[in-house]
Amino acid sequence: MEALLNKSVRLVRGVKTDSVRYLFDKIVWNNRLIGIKGARGTGKTTLLLQRLKALSLPPHQATYWTLDDLYFTDSGLADTARLFYNRGGRILFLDEVHKYPAWSQHIKNLYDEYDDLQIIFTGSSIIDIAKEEVDLSRRALMYTLYGMSYREYMNFKYRSELPVLSFGEIISGTQVWQDKFPEKFRPLEYFAEYLQQGYYPFSLEDEEGFATRLQQVIRIIVEYDMAQLSGFDIKNAQKLLQLLYILSANVPFKPNISELARKSHIHRNTINEYLHFLEEAQLIRLVYPAGISVSTLQKPEKIFLNNSNLAFALAPNATDKGNLRETFFASQMAVHHKISLPKQGDFTINDTYVFEIGGKQKGRKQIEGMEHAFVVVDDVDFPALHIPLWVFGMLY
Incomplete structure (x- = not known):
C-alpha cells in the first residue's frame, strides 16, 4: 500500500489548482459517498486530484487510487481500503471504478462497515448505478461531468x-x-x-x-x-x-x-x-x-x-x-x-x-x-x- 500512497502524493503534487471545472464548486463535498460520472477525457481524474490537494491532508488520511492500477490485479480493493482505514485513513478517492470487478459491492461494503470513511469515486458515463449488482443510488450523491463549455x-x-x-x-x-x-x-x-x-x-x-x-x-x-x-x-x-x-x-x-x-x-x-x-x-x-x-x-x-x-x-x-x-x-x-x-x-x-x-x-x-x-x-x-x-x- 505504501506504493499507492506515494503515487498519490506525486500525482497531487503535479496537479494545478489555478483553474477548476464548473462542477468543482457544485459538489457537496461533505457527503459520505460521492460518485462522478463522465466521458473519458472530460477531466474526472484532475477534479479528484484538485479536491485532494485542496484538503491538504497527509496521505495516510486522504489518498487517491485508480482501480486500473496493476496493484489491484493481485491485491483486493476491500482489504487495501481496510488497511488504509486502520492506519488512520478517512477519505478515499477512487478513480475508474468501472474497471474493477464487482466495484459497487466493494464500495457498499466499505460504506456500511465504516461510518466515518468518505468515498469519492469516478467512473465512465456508461455506468448506471441503479443497474449495478448492488444499487448505490440511495447511498451515493451522483454527478455528471461534461466537457468544457465555451x-x-x-x-x-x-x-x-x-x-x-x-x-x-x-x-x-x-x-x-x-x-x-x-x-x-x-x-x-x-x-x-x-x-x-x-x-x-x-x-x-x-x-x-x-x-x-x-x-x-x-x-x-x-x-x-x-x-x-x-x-x-x-x-x-x-x-x-x-x-x-x-x-x-x-x-x-x-x-x-x-x-x-x-x-x-x-x-x-x-x-x-x-x-x-x-x-x-x-x-x-x-x-x-x-x-x-x-x-x-x-x-x-x-x-x-x-x-x-x-x-x-x-x-x-x-x-x-x-x-x-x-x-x-x-x-x-x-x-x-x-x-x-x-x-x-x-x-x-x-x-x-x-x-x-x-x-x-x-x-x-x-x-x-x-x-x-x-x-x-x-x-x-x-x-x-x-x-x-x-x-x-x-x-x-
Whole structure:
C-alpha cells in the first residue's frame, strides 16, 4: 500500500489548482459517498486530484487510487481500503471504478462497515448505478461531468474572466447580460477554435496532437469501456465503431433503422440498443419529439454527435456549418436542460421554448407566430434582434 500512497502524493503534487471545472464548486463535498460520472477525457481524474490537494491532508488520511492500477490485479480493493482505514485513513478517492470487478459491492461494503470513511469515486458515463449488482443510488450523491463549455475554454486557455449566464438571462435579451462581459471581449475570436478542439480539457495540454488523441479516446471508449455494459458483446465493437463513423458523416441524421443495420452489419433488432450505448458513452446525442416519454428501444427522431469536436475527429471532410451550430447549441444546453424536437423550429427546451438556429441572416419565418420562440444566429457578436449562438457557451 505504501506504493499507492506515494503515487498519490506525486500525482497531487503535479496537479494545478489555478483553474477548476464548473462542477468543482457544485459538489457537496461533505457527503459520505460521492460518485462522478463522465466521458473519458472530460477531466474526472484532475477534479479528484484538485479536491485532494485542496484538503491538504497527509496521505495516510486522504489518498487517491485508480482501480486500473496493476496493484489491484493481485491485491483486493476491500482489504487495501481496510488497511488504509486502520492506519488512520478517512477519505478515499477512487478513480475508474468501472474497471474493477464487482466495484459497487466493494464500495457498499466499505460504506456500511465504516461510518466515518468518505468515498469519492469516478467512473465512465456508461455506468448506471441503479443497474449495478448492488444499487448505490440511495447511498451515493451522483454527478455528471461534461466537457468544457465555451466559457471554460476561454477562461482556462486565454485567462478570460467570462461570467456564467442563466438561461433566463440569455432569452431576456442582450441588454440584460451584455454589460457583464469585458469591454474588449470579442466573442467570435476563438469560437471556431472551440468548435474544433475546445470541448475536451486535454486539448489544453497538446493542441497539435489533439485530433489524434481524441480518435484514440473514441476507440478506447468503444473497445474497452463498453465491455462493462450489460448486454454489450465486445465482439461487436468494430461494428459499433463503423456505426459511429456512418452517423458522423451524415449528422444530423434521421435514422432509417434498416439502412443503418445494412451499412453497419448490426442486426436491425439491436440498432436502437447500440445507439443508446453510444449516447451513454457521450459520443452521440439522441433527440426525440417534444412531449413524449422516451424508452431505450424507441427510435430517435434525430441523431447528433455529442459535441462539435467529434465531428472534426470522426469526419473532418464532412463538417457542415449548420450541423456544427446545432451540435454546439445542443451540447451546451443539455448540461442543465431538456432538449427535444418541435414540429416547427430546430429545438424545444424544457418542453416550452423553441429555438431556430442559423446564420446571421436567419429570420423568424420557421417560427412565425409561435409563443416563446427565439432565433439564434451565428457569426455575430451582440445582435439587437436575435440571440447570438456563442452566448449559449456561457451557461456553465
